[in-house]
Amino acid sequence: MKRLLFLSAALALLFITAAWIEPTTQTKTLSASEVIAVDGDTIDHGDDRYRLVGFDAPETFRAQCEAERVLGLRAKDRLTKIIQTNGYVELEIEPKLDKYGRFLAIARAGGKQVGSILISEGLARRYSGGKRQSWCS
Template sequence: MAVAGFYGRDAISDATGLGLISNSSVAAGRGSFRECYTPLDRTCVIDGDTIRLKGEKIRLLDIDAPEVRDYKCASEKERGDRATLRLVEILNSGTVSIERKGSRDVDQYGRSLRIVQVDGRSAGGILVAEGLARPWSGKRRPWCL
C-alpha cells in the first residue's frame, strides 16, 4: 500500500516556522517498518515508544513503554520486546502520520516528540489499550514490581 505525501525535516514548516508541519503523511508503505538492528537503519522501530523515520529519531509523545535495553528486570525486557514487535505490526498496518503537539519539540536525548498515528488512530493509544504501554505521565515510573 503506497502512502500519499512525504515527510522530512526540510519538507514543510509549521505556522510558527519552528518545526515540522503539524500533520504530515509519511512516505512509508505497508511493510516499511521493522525492528532497528543497527544505527544505519533509517526507518525502523527502536523500542515500544521510539522509532526512526528516514533517519530521524521520534519518541511517541503520548506513551511510555517498557525498556528493551536499560531494563530493570526480566519481565520489563519481555514486555518491552512485545511492545516493540507490536509497534512494528501497527506501523505496517496502514497510513502513518506524524503530528507535532505542544510546545516541546525534542526531548533531552534529541528525539523529536510526536504523536504517531496509523489510519487516524494513535499508535501509542493502541499499545496502551492492549496493555503493552501506559499513558505518559511526564515522568518515568518503574515497570518491575
C-alpha cells in the first residue's frame, strides 16, 4: 500500500513538473523547391506559414508608400534567391504562433541567418516585436 501511494505521488509530481517546463523549439530543414517567399520576412511551406523573426522587411501587399512596396519586392526576391541558392532553409521554430496564426521561426541558409543577410544588404532592419518603424519618408 505504501509503495502504491509513493508511486502515485511520484507520478503526480512528474505531471505537475512537466506542465511547468517550457516547450522547446523544433528544427526543420525545408527543401527550396517546397518553399515560397510571401514577402521578405514570411515564407510558406505547404499549408504552414512562417514569420521569420529577428528582423522586419518592408511590406509588399499593404505597403504604405511606393518606396516601401518596391523595397519589399526586392527583399522578397532576395529571400527567394538566398533559399534557392542554398537549396534549403533551416527553421528553428518557436513553440507558439503570432497574432496572425503564423509559426515564428529563425531561418538559416548556408549556415547564415537570412535576416542578417537581408539587414546587411539594406533590405530589412532588426526587429524584436512592438511598434514597427515606417519604411516611408
